Amino acid sequence: MSAAITPAAKAEQTRLDGLYARVDRLRDEAAARLGEAGRRHVENDQERSQRDAETLLYRRRIALLDAVEEGLCFGRLDYIDPAEAPMYLGRIGVHAEGGEQLLVDWRSEAGRRFYLATAASPAGVRRRRHLHTKGRRLRSLNDEVLDLDAAADSGSSIGSEGALMAALDAARTGAMKDIVATIQAEQDRIIRAPLEGVMIVDGAPGTGKTAVALHRAAYLLYEHRERLKRQGVLIIGPGRQFLRYISDVLPGLAETDVLLRTPAQLVPGIVADRPETEAVAAVKGRAVMAGVIASAVADRQVVPREPLPVDFEGHELWLRPEKITAARDAARETGLTHNEARETFHKRVIADLATQYADVIGEDPLGGENLLGLADRAQFAVEIASDAVIRGQIEELWPELSAEELLEDLFASRERIASAAAVLKRDERALLLRRPGGWSEADVALLDEAAEHLGEVDRGLRSGGPSAEQIAYAQDVLTIAAGSASFDFEDEESELLQATDVIDEFWLGERQVDERFVSVAERAAADRRWIFGHVIVDEAQELSPMEWRALLRRCVTRSFTVAGDLAQAAGPSAPSSWAEVFGGWGLDWRVERLTVSYRTPKEIMNVAVRVLDAIGVDAPRPRSVRASGHEPWLEVAGEHLDRVVEEQVAAEKRAVGEGSVAVVTTAERAAGLAGIADAAVLTVKQAKGLEFDSVIVVDPDAVAATGLRNLYVALTRATKRLGVVAPDKPVFPGAEVL
Ligand SMILES: Nc1ncnc2c1ncn2[C@@H]1O[C@H](COP(=O)(O)OP(=O)(O)OP(=O)(O)O)[C@@H](O)[C@H]1O
DSSP states (O other): OOOOOOOHHHHHHHHHHHHHHHHHHHHHHHHHHHHHHHHHHSHHHHHHHHHHHHHHHHHHHHHHHTTTTTTEEEEEEEEETTTSSSSSEEOOOEETTOOOEEETTTTTTTHHHHHHHOSOTTTTTEEEEEEEEEEEEEEEEEEEEOOHHHHHHOOOOOOHHHHHHHHHHHHOOOSSSOTTOOOOHHHHHHHSSSSSEEEEEEEEESHHHHHHHHHHHHHHHHHHHHHHHHEEEEEEOHHHHHHHHHHTTTHHHOOOOOEOOOGOOOTTTTTOOOOOOOHHHHHHHTTTHHHHHHHHHTTTTTOOOEEEEEEEETTEEEEHHHHHHHHHHHHHHHHOOHHHHHHHHHHHHHHHHHHHHHHHOOOTTTSOSSSSSSHHHHHHHHHHHHHHHHHHHHHHHOOOOOOHHHHHHHTOOOEEEEEEEHSSSHHHHHOOOOOSOOOOOHHHHHHHHHHHHHHHTTTOOOOSSHHHHHHHHHHHHHHHTTTTOOOOOOTTTSSBBOOHHHHHHHHHHHHHHHOTTTHHHHHHHOOOTOOEEEEESGGGGOOHHHHHHHHHTTOOTTEEEEEOOOOOOSSSSSSSSHHHHHHHGTOOEEEEEOOOESOOOHHHHHHHHHHHHHHHOOOOOOESSSSOOOOOOEOTTTTTTHHHHHHHHHHHHHHHHTOOEEEEEHHHHHHHHTTTTEEEEEEEEHHHHEEEEEEEEEEEHHHHHHOHHHHHHHHHHEEEEEEESSSSOOOOOTTTGG
16 A cells, blocks of 8 residues: 555655665666676786776675665654755665765764654754655655644644554564664664673663664674774674574665674584583583683693603604603793694604704714714704604694594593593583584584684684695695705704794695685684674573683674673573673673563563563563553463464464464474474574564473573563463463463
């Protein structure tokens, strides 16, 4: 249905037509330039890279213009001062050919007025108009008159919230929508807060934490373009389902330099699909595991108790504990990572073996000074270094290790665990023991920690690395370079300098990877050590201390937006305050609270707050912005629970029509109910952060038995209708009002 054809609607449609025509023109121009660049003949590398850069630029421009097609312009402000021209607000800024601004970007400072003006403080604004469009057609207009005098004259309502209510009542389709048209003042303040420091956005379910965090990403990329376009923004969400749910919002907001990840996806190349109990995950997430990993690495730098014999050219040499200790100390003192410092260790040990060998074969039978000089010893060192057996023996003492090898070896050995994890209790250590084969979600932060200690030879942790040909090429280069090795034996402390010290074949190969054609997000995804300009963490209450460590490493400037709700935290080790999460890091952090729930209607909140009170976290009760007119219902199913759920899903589906229905329950029940038509059947963990028009919580007492916070999450997923199906009369807090 189009807007009633009032003169005002007609005028706005004309304006919209003009805007779309301008955007079409800009798209055509970009397409023409893209075509031109593609056809251009290039003579050399410089011209080629110029052409490639242009191609990328125009492709991005076209993608941006495509992304803003829906809802291009959504608002208009009229001012009290008649000399001030109306401002049109949209997803991007658009200028006419002559330079006149046709559309103001919502993220700009000028655009901000649209969100902040209220009847109490109109800031020169007479009227805020929301334009609802479908495709390029205007569907309806919604006016809020903020100037009291004008309102009295025209009979219009003051500060009407029609646009917000329409957005909140809309059916949920399974993908999150942006809220640019209806950002509320308390949300706007958070979205536009300064980039620096750690800002915690705390609020009850449905207060818009996710929405605000995503819009903040878009705003920051706009406001701090230069810095963030180079470094990108990392967004962490609790699960893949959740990332899918929010992934459409950002392109809609016209941003692509954002990487969306779950904590389990933080290390490229690792697939964390190994199941694990909560108890094991809880131990692995504890902060003490950082020390355990450090010890596990140190344990791999071995000093033998007794001298170990080494055979070289028929002579017996020795790996002597005191010399190995000195070599280990020297390697550790470099301050380098384990794999980088390994060369120092190997060279020191080889130098000692070369000295022993020279002492034996250069011995003057007449008892004079050793007949062999420095150059001879250097030559022996090269020969010893190329002896595979000896290298293998030294490698045992200080092996090159990937993070995966380290952890696999650690968790497979009771002895290694006992040595590295002495700080843990015996039963906690027992939880860590397991057979090799795959990674769990909690392993990922440990792999990341291990990779930090081990250093860059973590080939297994890298994806998108150099090709086999590149490595082969690099190896050739090294073979040539190795021939030019030079030595300095004068001083025991001095180092053998070889090409291998400064270039390793992997490094060389890697530097050849062509980086021009991938976006910041793609490059960051392939690089464990990528440093982001800003990190946004949603459902932050779920992260373990080890996961926080991994995240803090990814943003050295410590610029974070952290959205979460402690009352929704899962698991026995859930934090009870933000100070508990952030107190220990020496960070500059602050908490901003959102107080209004836009999702959960009053009727449902009436049940949910009783669970919240029973949880007992120190958080204000949320206020619902609206009522839905639907009282939550209860159905006691007895033995026929599955059948009753099925029937109720069908009834709910009829009630919500195009809208979405979800069943939320325990993992056991979810497995039994999977496959019900017309509803998503989810565990609480999977449902976290998501929303549906209608939600049926099945077996609430069983959900509550896994934690009241889980029940609180389950009860707050619905935008309109909530039902409860229980095997027996439920007893959870809040059941009494059903
Ligand atoms: N200003 C707004 N205008 C329109 N819709 C809004 C606004 N703020 C929030 N919403 C909507 O309210 C719903 C809840 O928002 P969101 O999912 O961001 O809440 P949340 O605080 O992250 O919830 P949870 O704690 O359950 O994860 C979403 O549908 C969101 O689009």
